[in-house]
Amino acid sequence: MVNDIKVGRTNVDAKNGKVTFTPSKEDSIERLMEQGTDFTYDQVVEDIICDKAMLLILREALAELNREEQELIHDLYYKELTVREIGIQEKVSHMAIVKRHMRILDKLKKYFL
Incomplete structure (x- = not known):
């Protein structure tokens, strides 16, 4: 049984009989699981x-x-x-640390807009 989210397409050229396979652009459950993804029932x-x-x-x-910015983020979020x-x-x-932190977060927000 194949657990692909979506399977690819097989095309047959009528002129020369050549068969080509076009893979799906979506991911497979097997590949995600190989990368360590754990599918729990509520996800x-x-x-x-x-x-x-x-x-x-x-x-x-x-x-x-x-x-310096990376060190501050590391200290706050990884070292807690x-x-x-x-x-x-x-x-x-x-307060100087708070202001630096806010400037860094503003920089990071630009990547998510």
């Missing part, structure tokens, strides 16, 4: 694909940030430090 395939697309956009957007903790580390006020 819709379209939602999963949209989430993956958003993550790809976010990765590209983060790569466009300079080193507070703005006060980062302010203490960098010897600046927490």
Whole structure:
């Protein structure tokens, strides 16, 4: 049994009898599962694909940030430090960190519009 979301087309040229196969532009469940996608009963395939697309956009957007901006995002979202903790580390006020953070988020928002 094939679990493709949509199958491709097979075309036969009437003149020379040549058979060509045009694959579908949609993805297959098998390929998504090979990449580690876990289909739980409450997830819709379209939602999963949209989430993956958003993550790809976010990765590209983060790569466009300079080193300091990337470090701040890493500290806030990956290390889960507070703005006060980062302010203490960098010897600046927490409000300076908040303002930097807001400028970075404004830069990132442009990628999602």
